[in-house]
Amino acid sequence: MSIYEQQTLKIQNSLSGEKEIFKPITSGFVGMYVCGPTVYSNVHLGNIRTFMSFDIIYRYLLHLGYKVRYVRNITDAGHLTDDDAEDKISTKARLEKVEPMEIVQKYTVDFHNVLKQYNLLPPSIEPTATGHIVEQIEATQKIIDAGLAYVVNGSVYFDVFKYNETKHYGILSKRVIEDAIENTRALDGQSDKKNPQDFALWKKAEPEHIQRWNSPWSEGFPGWHLECTVMSTKYLGDQFDIHGGGMDLKFPHHECEIAQAEACNHKAPVNYWMHTNMLNLNGKKMSKSTGNFLNPSDIYTGNNTILSKAFTPSVTRFSMMQAHYSSVLDLTDDALLASEKGYNRLMDALKTVAQLKTNTSSSFDINSWKQKCYDAMNDDFNTPILIANLFDAVKYINQVKDNNASITAEDLAILTKTLNQFTFDILGLKDDAKTNSNSDTLTGTIELLIQLRAEAKANKNYDLSDKIRAELLALGVQLKDGRAGTSFSLS
Numbered sequence: 001m002s003i004y005e006q007q008t009l010k011i012q013n014s015l016s017g018e019k020e021i022f023k024p025i026t027s028g029f030v031g032m033y034v035c036g037p038t039v040y041s042n043v044h045l046g047n048i049r050t051f052m053s054f055d056i057i058y059r060y061l062l063h064l065g066y067k068v069r070y071v072r073n074i075t076d077a078g079h080l081t082d083d084d085a086e087d088k089i090s091t092k093a094r095l096e097k098v099e100p101m102e103i104v105q106k107y108t109v110d111f112h113n114v115l116k117q118y119n120l121l122p123p124s125i126e127p128t129a130t131g132h133i134v135e136q137i138e139a140t141q142k143i144i145d146a147g148l149a150y151v152v153n154g155s156v157y158f159d160v161f162k163y164n165e166t167k168h169y170g171i172l173s174k175r176v177i178e179d180a181i182e183n184t185r186a187l188d189g190q191s192d193k194k195n196p197q198d199f200a201l202w203k204k205a206e207p208e209h210i211q212r213w214n215s216p217w218s219e220g221f222p223g224w225h226l227e228c229t230v231m232s233t234k235y236l237g238d239q240f241d242i243h244g245g246g247m248d249l250k251f252p253h254h255e256c257e258i259a260q261a262e263a264c265n266h267k268a269p270v271n272y273w274m275h276t277n278m279l280n281l282n283g284k285k286m287s288k289s290t291g292n293f294l295n296p297s298d299i300y301t302g303n304n305t306i307l308s309k310a311f312t313p314s315v316t317r318f319s320m321m322q323a324h325y326s327s328v329l330d331l332t333d334d335a336l337l338a339s340e341k342g343y344n345r346l347m348d349a350l351k352t353v354a355q356l357k358t359n360t361s362s363s364f365d366i367n368s369w370k371q372k373c374y375d376a377m378n379d380d381f382n383t384p385i386l387i388a389n390l391f392d393a394v395k396y397i398n399q400v401k402d403n404n405a406s407i408t409a410e411d412l413a414i415l416t417k418t419l420n421q422f423t424f425d426i427l428g429l430k431d432d433a434k435t436n437s438n439s440d441t442l443t444g445t446i447e448l449l450i451q452l453r454a455e456a457k458a459n460k461n462y463d464l465s466d467k468i469r470a471e472l473l474a475l476g477v478q479l480k481d482g483r484a485g486t487s488f489s490l491s
Contacts, residue, residue, distance in 0.1 A: 002065030031240035154204030154218025
């Protein structure tokens with residue numbers, strides 16, 4: 001029997017507003033889609049919180065024994081700015097005088113590097129908006145054929161009022177259509193639309209717009225909302241289990257996704273909608289203009305004037321788990337310092353548990369404690385409660401170490417396995433001490449090879465010198481010779 005058959009997982013469903021027992025469409029399988037980043041700049045720390053939350057959800061579903069197809073998209077066709085008719089990627093490309101796809105590549109690589117630092121698992125599929133233009137054109141035509149979209153001057157708009165005659169536009173955000181705000185920014189060109197609530201499925205490109213594709217209606221580009229409907233249903237089916245994202249996407253983005261999918265496939269696309277809450281910095285909204293702002297890398301490099309020191313990615317990850325994903329998280333220096341102490345206590349306990357002496361009886365109910373860990377995660381992935389339970393085990397481990405408590409060999413095996421599973425496999429933490437040790441070993445090895453290469457060059461053994469350089473480059477280590485000697489960087 002798999003673990004998920006022994007546990008009852010409940011999820012707070014944004015659609016119903018209720019905490020519901022999770023029942024996948026297909027037993028043993030889970031389809032999950034999460035809205036990914038728009039790659040025109042460095043990934044925002046708030047985005048990291050969202051992706052980290054769904055990483056833990058993904059990890060827990062895998063731990064329970066589900067086969068999970070996790071799809072997280074890359075938006076590489078851009079969003080529209082508020083005061084311009086050009087998307088953010090094209091705007092950045094003009095500023096840097098490069099091709100839009102150079103901007104996309106640069107910030108996609110940065111996004112992946114940052115997520116790797118924070119130990120996020122890669123999704124099963126990571127599709128791009130530009131890789132699915134044909135499917136978006138097909139979906140637009142399907143919605144036109146259903147009588148729920150109209151063409152004006154080469155642009156195509158979704159008819160929200162027509163849709164609302166038989167369906168509820170606002171079912172997720174609980175909005176009434178008459179009260180809905182304009183929901184597609186400057187992209188939609190209000191003069192073209194029947195109603196301000198209508199949103200673009202396809203937009204005719206202005207002469208200055210860089211990214212453009214041919215379509216039956218004009219040379220242009222798809223609307224923002226359409227890509228997620230197309231990619232989620234292509235890879236997960238017309239109806240799938242979980243759709244996630246930040247709460248700022250609930251309206252209009254996710255609302256529009258529901259309407260588009262209903263228009264195309266005549267069924268509700270998602271059974272469980274999940275939304276993460278906002279991340280504040282020092283009690284205030286993060287803002288570049290006020291200086292109350294951190295990039296994700298600023299925390300672990302210490303390259304900032306807000307925090308007292310650098311904090312490792314694992315400590316930062318641990319700190320973010322102190323709040324439930326649906327609650328506002330306030331990131332502060334004090335919170336990070338406290339999390340660092342807690343993280344170190346947890347790592348010390350994991351080292352200590354391997355050295356404990358066993359006895360003929362246990363003074364702690366290990367099986368009950370283990371179930372409490374599951375109960376916390378089964379209760380809508382409640383990481384703060386799970387962490388509290390882990391520290392109950394830490395306290396017990398220290399008591400056994402000090403001979404103030406006892407544990408049997410059987411219970412010790414259960415404790416060790418469970419503690420490791422929830423700490424590393426589910427919460428996704430890493431032992432920074434081991435990581436740093438491995439890093440020191442790697443640095444020492446590279447420096448030794450640099451020394452051997454220098455000796456080879458001094459002996460005019462250029463074949464060996466070139467081979468060392470080429471082999472290191474193939475492993476992602478780039479050497480740079482200078483007056484002060486040879487330095488290296490890792491790609």
